[in-house]
Amino acid sequence: MRPIDALVHSLSEARVVTDPDVVASYARDRTFLEPGRPLAAVLAASREDVVTTLRWASEHRVPVVPRGAGTGLAGGSVAGDGAVILSLARMTAVRELSPADEIAVAEAGVITADLDRAAREHGLMYAPDPSSYEISTIGGNLATNAGGLRCVKYGVTRDSVLGLEVVLADGRVLNTGRRTMKGVTGYDLTGLFVGSEGTLGVITAATLRLRPAPDGPPATFAAEFGSLREAGAAVSAIMAAGCRPSLMELLDRATLEAIDDWRNIGLEPGTRAMLIGQSDAGDGQQAAVDRMGRICVEHGASFVAVAAGPEEAEELIGLRRLAYPAEERLGACLVEDVCVPRSALPDMITAIEAAGARHGVRVCTVAHAGDGNLHPVFIFGHGVAEPPAEVWAAADEVFTRALELGGTLTGEHGVGLLKRRWLAMESGPVAAEVQRGIKATLDPLGILNPGKAI
Amino acid sequence: MRPIDALVHSLSEARVVTDPDVVASYARDRTFLEPGRPLAAVLAASREDVVTTLRWASEHRVPVVPRGAGTGLAGGSVAGDGAVILSLARMTAVRELSPADEIAVAEAGVITADLDRAAREHGLMYAPDPSSYEISTIGGNLATNAGGLRCVKYGVTRDSVLGLEVVLADGRVLNTGRRTMKGVTGYDLTGLFVGSEGTLGVITAATLRLRPAPDGPPATFAAEFGSLREAGAAVSAIMAAGCRPSLMELLDRATLEAIDDWRNIGLEPGTRAMLIGQSDAGDGQQAAVDRMGRICVEHGASFVAVAAGPEEAEELIGLRRLAYPAEERLGACLVEDVCVPRSALPDMITAIEAAGARHGVRVCTVAHAGDGNLHPVFIFGHGVAEPPAEVWAAADEVFTRALELGGTLTGEHGVGLLKRRWLAMESGPVAAEVQRGIKATLDPLGILNPGKAI
Numbered sequence: 001m002r003p004i005d006a007l008v009h010s011l012s013e014a015r016v017v018t019d020p021d022v023v024a025s026y027a028r029d030r031t032f033l034e035p036g037r038p039l040a041a042v043l044a045a046s047r048e049d050v051v052t053t054l055r056w057a058s059e060h061r062v063p064v065v066p067r068g069a070g071t072g073l074a075g076g077s078v079a080g081d082g083a084v085i086l087s088l089a090r091m092t093a094v095r096e097l098s099p100a101d102e103i104a105v106a107e108a109g110v111i112t113a114d115l116d117r118a119a120r121e122h123g124l125m126y127a128p129d130p131s132s133y134e135i136s137t138i139g140g141n142l143a144t145n146a147g148g149l150r151c152v153k154y155g156v157t158r159d160s161v162l163g164l165e166v167v168l169a170d171g172r173v174l175n176t177g178r179r180t181m182k183g184v185t186g187y188d189l190t191g192l193f194v195g196s197e198g199t200l201g202v203i204t205a206a207t208l209r210l211r212p213a214p215d216g217p218p219a220t221f222a223a224e225f226g227s228l229r230e231a232g233a234a235v236s237a238i239m240a241a242g243c244r245p246s247l248m249e250l251l252d253r254a255t256l257e258a259i260d261d262w263r264n265i266g267l268e269p270g271t272r273a274m275l276i277g278q279s280d281a282g283d284g285q286q287a288a289v290d291r292m293g294r295i296c297v298e299h300g301a302s303f304v305a306v307a308a309g310p311e312e313a314e315e316l317i318g319l320r321r322l323a324y325p326a327e328e329r330l331g332a333c334l335v336e337d338v339c340v341p342r343s344a345l346p347d348m349i350t351a352i353e354a355a356g357a358r359h360g361v362r363v364c365t366v367a368h369a370g371d372g373n374l375h376p377v378f379i380f381g382h383g384v385a386e387p388p389a390e391v392w393a394a395a396d397e398v399f400t401r402a403l404e405l406g407g408t409l410t411g412e413h414g415v416g417l418l419k420r421r422w423l424a425m426e427s428g429p430v431a432a433e434v435q436r437g438i439k440a441t442l443d444p445l446g447i448l449n450p451g452k453a454i
Numbered sequence: 455m456r457p458i459d460a461l462v463h464s465l466s467e468a469r470v471v472t473d474p475d476v477v478a479s480y481a482r483d484r485t486f487l488e489p490g491r492p493l494a495a496v497l498a499a500s501r502e503d504v505v506t507t508l509r510w511a512s513e514h515r516v517p518v519v520p521r522g523a524g525t526g527l528a529g530g531s532v533a534g535d536g537a538v539i540l541s542l543a544r545m546t547a548v549r550e551l552s553p554a555d556e557i558a559v560a561e562a563g564v565i566t567a568d569l570d571r572a573a574r575e576h577g578l579m580y581a582p583d584p585s586s587y588e589i590s591t592i593g594g595n596l597a598t599n600a601g602g603l604r605c606v607k608y609g610v611t612r613d614s615v616l617g618l619e620v621v622l623a624d625g626r627v628l629n630t631g632r633r634t635m636k637g638v639t640g641y642d643l644t645g646l647f648v649g650s651e652g653t654l655g656v657i658t659a660a661t662l663r664l665r666p667a668p669d670g671p672p673a674t675f676a677a678e679f680g681s682l683r684e685a686g687a688a689v690s691a692i693m694a695a696g697c698r699p700s701l702m703e704l705l706d707r708a709t710l711e712a713i714d715d716w717r718n719i720g721l722e723p724g725t726r727a728m729l730i731g732q733s734d735a736g737d738g739q740q741a742a743v744d745r746m747g748r749i750c751v752e753h754g755a756s757f758v759a760v761a762a763g764p765e766e767a768e769e770l771i772g773l774r775r776l777a778y779p780a781e782e783r784l785g786a787c788l789v790e791d792v793c794v795p796r797s798a799l800p801d802m803i804t805a806i807e808a809a810g811a812r813h814g815v816r817v818c819t820v821a822h823a824g825d826g827n828l829h830p831v832f833i834f835g836h837g838v839a840e841p842p843a844e845v846w847a848a849a850d851e852v853f854t855r856a857l858e859l860g861g862t863l864t865g866e867h868g869v870g871l872l873k874r875r876w877l878a879m880e881s882g883p884v885a886a887e888v889q890r891g892i893k894a895t896l897d898p899l900g901i902l903n904p905g906k907a908i
Contacts, residue, residue, distance in 0.1 A: 037503070048512060063699065064618065069728055070612075094875035098795070099694070100795075100796065100798070101688055101795040101796055101797050102693070102694070102796070103795070124694075144638065145638045145642075147636055147638075151636060153636075155602045156538060156636055156638075158642070158645075168884070168888075172884050172886060172887075173713060173884065174884045175882060175884070175885065178861075178862045179795050179860040179861075180792075180793040180794060180795055180825075180826055180827075180860070180861055180862050180865065181605075181793070181796070181824075181825040181826060181827075182601055182605060182610055182615040182793050182822075182825050182826075182827050182862075182865040183611075183793055183861050183862040183864070184598065184599045184601075184649050184862075184864050184865065184867070184868050184869070185863050185864055185873070185880050185887055186869070186881050186907070186908055187646055187649070187650055187654075187889050187907075188540060188599075188642075188645045188646055188648065188890060189885065189888060189889070191612075191645030191646065192641055192642055192645065194642065195638050195641070195735045196641055196642075200641075212693070212694055212695065214696075236554055239556070239666070240553070240577065240578075240666055241666065242666035242668075242736065249604055258887070259815065270572070283738070283741075284738050286735070287737075291667065293610070311706065314665065317874060339632075339634040339635070339637055340634060341552070341554075341555040341557070341633050341634055342554065342555055342556070342635070343554035343555050344551070345556075362502065368636075370635075371634075371635040371636045372634055372635060372636075373634075374635050393613070396478055400583060402808050405522060406634070407632075407633075407634055408632045408636075408638075408639050409632050409639050410635035410637070410638050410639055411634065411636040411637055411638065412636055413638070414638050415638070415639060415640070419639070423639065423640070426630065426639050427639060428630045428639050429624070429638060430626050430629070431629065431630065431643065433626075433897065434622075434628060434643060434895075435640055435641050435719060436644070437895040437896070438641060438892060438894070438895060439739035441888075441891040442891070442893060443571050453640070453641075454640055454641065
């Protein structure tokens with residue numbers, strides 16, 4: 001009996017896909033990266049299925065590539081030759097939702113927005129909102145410590161996780177963390193597994209923190225600036241003033257041009273950047289956006305619009321939503337993800353523009369400005385499978401400059417496969433050794449998502 | 455040459471204390487626990503001193519007990535026979551304070567309140583505020599992941615840490631984390647070292663997140679309740695309403711009686727609990743405490759006072775500050791630290807009262823109610839060195855009940871030596887194995903604070 005037959009026998013044929021064409025459909029994420037030829041895909045429906053799969057994989061030393069919905073942007077769930085893909089997408093139970101304690105226990109396959117909707121039935125929300133949240137899973141969000149637009153107020157995924165159920169490489173089940181708001185018993189294993197991209201264990205469920213939901217739609221403003229430095233100063237001033245925006249996005253000139261080409265938004269020739277901000281603070285939110293708008297004017301904004309109601313707000317925030325589709329019209333896209341200290345935002349955007357110009361690559365940048373997290377989108381030929389050399393040359397310059405400015409290679413997308421070649425530049429040898437030591441402790445056979453993350 | 459002479463030679467006599475009486479003064483924390491006879495105390499003044507000490511300790515396999523100001527409440531820095539105590543208290547530099555990026559880089563020996571004051575000169579604050587913050591150090595706060603009164607709004611120490619400088623057991627220097635608000639490069643080593651109680655490495659400096667400071671003093675209210683259940687329901691309703699209190703403390707009847715005995719506060723016979731809450735939300739804070747007060751009335755409060763100004767606020771918050779000194783008048787104190795899901799707060803206090811009554815032990819409880827974190831203080835005979843058997847019997851019941859209610863053994867004080875015997879009840883065997891594996895990877899010789907935390 002081949003090893004894979006033993007797995008099929010243990011789990012049933014309905015759970016294990018071996019048809020190569022079907023398996024291939026589980027082998028990619030949202031990057032251009034080409035998968036290898038994986039052995040099979042397990043469609044786990046329970047923690048026990050995951051335990052069975054990992055015991056089998058340990059016994060036969062088969063690499064396991066866990067995945068949620070495959071919306072990753074760094075190659076973390078791209079499967080290689082001979083691997084078994086372990087999909088958590090069918091583990092969709094919200095095991096518990098306690099309004100009194102403001103917590104939910106969700107399985108890894110729950111769609112993030114579904115959990116948020118379930119919470120809102122009780123006046124609560126699940127705050128983390130990666131752009132993919134209508135299609136990505138909690139498990140994937142946890143594995144990458146996903147960010148999102150509301151991070152600026154509510155933090156990243158890790159900030160909403162209290163505890164985890166994890167299946168270790170050898171099939172043991174580990175429960176980390178707690179159900180309480182605070183707790184310091186033992187090491188922070190919860191934080192360690194969050195963001196470990198499936199290389200230390202397979203997260204099957206999580207105890208998540210919910211928060212009171214805002215009463216109604218947020219208040220919104222937009223501001224245009226003639227220089228990046230003024231826009232950056234306005235962002236810093238808004239944050240320093242304690243305005244607590246629930247969203248603070250910056251669109252650069254190239255992004256605005258891409259949108260204007262498509263939808264004719266009447267872009268002024270002198271506009272170099274647009275800020276779009278929101279407050280969801282209830283009674284105080286209109287005053288908060290008015291104040292943010294005034295701060296923009298004080299810092300040189302050429303134009304400020306504060307939405308009078310939800311419809312006008314939709315128009316303003318709609319510009320932000322148009323950014324990525326407008327860029328996709330122009331060609332294939334490599335979406336990057338550096339993060340810098342907030343004060344370095346204008347320098348970073350300037351460096352991105354210079355790198356693009358130097359290598360003849362069109363780059364559009366949108367930033368979660370309140371967090372200093374920038375997404376430079378490098379655009380290349382339609383239908384070209386992989387970013388050409390000049391895109392990588394420009395990206396290389398961007399990564400180097402981000403690190404020089406005290407920043408990081410990835411603010412929220414993860415390292416996956418795509419960022420590994422730059423990793424040593426950021427982490428240094430001691431951190432690499434420590435991470436490899438932890439990996440070896442938890443996955444001594446090296447079967448969990450090998451070649452990713454660290 | 456004795457091994458210790460080699461250390462004195464490397465570091466200078468001014469840095470290494472070997473006089474047993476002086477060494478003994480560095481061997482305790484704030485618990486009753488008796489230290490052993492440590493070999494020496496190193497008063498490190500720089501990262502290099504720490505590197506030298508740990509290299510030496512690895513070479514000679516000498517246990518190292520790191521300490522800050524020794525304000526711990528769990529025995530984490532109590533030194534055993536033959537250990538070298540490594541005090542970080544002289545590493546007091548704030549290496550950097552960047553108002554634009556809202557970060558500070560502080561050495562381990564910086565007094566927590568000093569960092570907060572340095573931040574306030576720039577309109578910022580360092581949010582974590584353990585009760586000891588005028589005398590405890592950043593390094594000690596990091597080692598225990600200290601909590602505090604403001605946690606309910608700003609989170610625990612870990613929530614304000616972006617990166618660490620750590621000296622590993624063999625003297626290698628590890629830099630973890632980042633200077634940015636977000637970042638997902640590699641495993642969360644920062645979170646792992648925070649709260650590890652000096653068992654994985656010695657934290658010498660940290661990159662810390664600052665936040666905009668409130669403009670003026672907070673607004674304050676107090677409310678009295680005839681039942682614990684009503685008080686608990688009021689706390690839940692306040693949190694669910696999104697009032698965002700910056701402090702939300704509950705005092706039980708026994709605590710109020712201890713204060714009343716001393717200061718005659720006119721305690722009503724029917725009062726079972728008092729809630730004291732604050733808001734530091736600036737323009738909106740008076741409205742916020744008014745609203746919290748109304749919610750208390752709706753949930754059955756027999757009396758609500760909203761402070762009209764800072765003086766009245768001082769009087770109300772002063773009651774909370776009197777709690778511990780009032781208890782110390784009654785006898786020696788064992789300060790405990792369980793945390794439960796917020797909805798279990800009334801059940802937990804009831805269980806604490808029952809455990810005290812059953813074992814004939816006076817127990818007063820103050821809770822960081824917004825977080826469900828309770829400090830039952832077990833009072834025993836003045837001058838008695840160790841808690842007697844009936845205190846441990848009552849504490850044992852309290853711990854067991856906290857776990858039954860979905861809670862944890864320690865919300866913010868740490869495990870240290872005191873909680874180790876209950877650890878297995880909470881963590882289970884797999885978590886214990888994983889933690890021991892991580893410990894063995896980072897400290898293969900077992901020289902770092904042996905016998906603590908895990």
